[in-house]
Amino acid sequence: MQAAGEHLLSQISQSLFTIQPNVSITEIQARLSEIISQYDIRRIEIEEPHPDLQEKIELFLSGKKLEGLSPLSLDGYRLQLRVFAEHVKKKVEDITTADLRVYLGRFQNLKSATLASKLSVLKSFFGWLAAEDIIPKDPSAKIKPPKKEKRLPKALTIEELEMMREACKTIRERALIEVMYATGCRLSEVQQLNRADIDFTTQSCRVIGKGNKEREVYFSFKAIYHLKKYFLSRGDQEQALFITERRPFRRISGRGIQREIGIVAARAKITKNVTPHTMRHTFATLTLNNGAELVAVQELLGHENPATTQIYASITAERKREQHRKYLVQ
Template sequence: MQKSNEQLITELVGFVSEMVPVNVEDMRGKLSGLLSTYAVEKVEDDETHPDLTDNVKLYLANKKLEGMALNSLKSYKYELNTFSSFVKKRTEDITAGDIRIYLAQFEHLKLSSLSKKLTVLKSFFGWITGEEIILRDPTSRLKAPKKEQRAPKSLSIEELEMLREVCKLPRERAMLEVFYATGCRLSEIQALNKDDINLQSMSCRVIGKGNKEREVFFSFKAMYHLRKYLMTRTDDQEALFITLRKPYRRVGHRAIQREFKRIAERIGLGHKVHPHVCRHTFATLTLNNGADIVAVQQLLGHSSPATTQTYAILSDERKREQHKKYLVQ
């Protein structure tokens, strides 16, 4: 630390003496006294600047207070730390060019992934500009790349039935039916407890993104297989889904994902099936069957109907049916 102070004093004295005539020794003494109460540390060119790191921590702390979901916080932290390690500048010195160069190294990623990275950076720089930590937002003129207009991948009715048939364990079938019937996210189902289920109304309340609570519903088929699974358990765990082996505990996110993959591999769909596909399937099939889009939006916990609209892709059979039913001849 002392060495850094002395180096800074030498550079400051040299810089000022080139501009105006000064008593070098006198100036060095005064600067030494002034900086004696400061801890100066030189940031090397290959080091992440602590100013940017501190601002990232401040931003993430604010997002946590606002109720951002834990998984989203982890994702934002990873993206911003990756950016900080690449740029290695003070926050106020970062330019739009720096951000373009950073994003250009991910040319192998899909446009949707690039757009996500830029969204995180826009949120970060927009917030610290609003807090007047920096004077200008370097992302203000950067436009997100146009996303591919593709409908979310979902299962056909035939594929869903095939998955049901190859389930071997009561837990497998119960998971599949609960995920499909409720349209819930992985984190929402993973956090459920047995006591959360209202057997009379065949429903439960889940906590979704932004710490928002909503009610979701089970089908008769989901309730039947859920009860069948719970009857096999002799543990005292509160979690709705637990591990198969002792010591019994709440099943984790990765374990649920592996469970879905194992089921799907039995019919050659291992590459296509994961928990979130059940959510896509719920939305697509219910909308295809004539469900009101506002109702589906609320069941999914979408803040905007535009998000739900991406699922409203009618099948060819449904299109023909609608044409025949509503065409004025």
């Protein structure tokens, strides 16, 4: 695109240089019109994202889709890059490290994890463009991610988990709580499950996780019991594992599952913020505290990096005291 622009400028310059004195404006316009007709020229509105940047974003997303990135991740990338394009209205090759720092500086009030997520998307985008030789160098390469906040995931205690169970008023609520806790699945993984996916003989099913990777997860006796009870209460033909309560029956949305768990937590009078991911944290923390091997929990959670699972291995004060009493040589 830059070469075409330079070529256009060169042609216009040469044309104007060769025009004789006393040539009319009409003749100049005709000469320029003849040159410009060979190019696709679009006016760039300063208020709008640069078309070149938008084009490269679509190219990047297409590439990532071919690499097998999940639709959920692609939507996240698209949203983040759209916001970026609205702030940095430049051609991709003209974007500098300073531009990225100024852009990220707009979000200093956000948590470091959120800021790191925004930077990660930009690094993925510009790194991909540089690797594909679309841009000469990656302007995000020199930017270091912010320090991560050292906060342990807020899992439910055994008592709080029981309070959640007791607070369930509908069959669907109880089945959902038991499935989320027993499997340790992500919200998107549970939301996409179908009834036919459940193997009641082995009390397991296969889910599609991050990076489109498949893994096997397992149910508890309680989860299986309440799932069967939930299925018997339904008179629909929907294939989805969890559906809406009102007609027309359809697969429950991720937002619907979040809302359901939030309602149960409020009813149980649990003060901490309880989300679907809290149930995943609870599965990991309580399982590890009960003696499960870290590698096994890593596989069950679908973590590629053991360090991601390691954050759940920080045991409670009570568990530490128990271990001290049990293993200290007197």
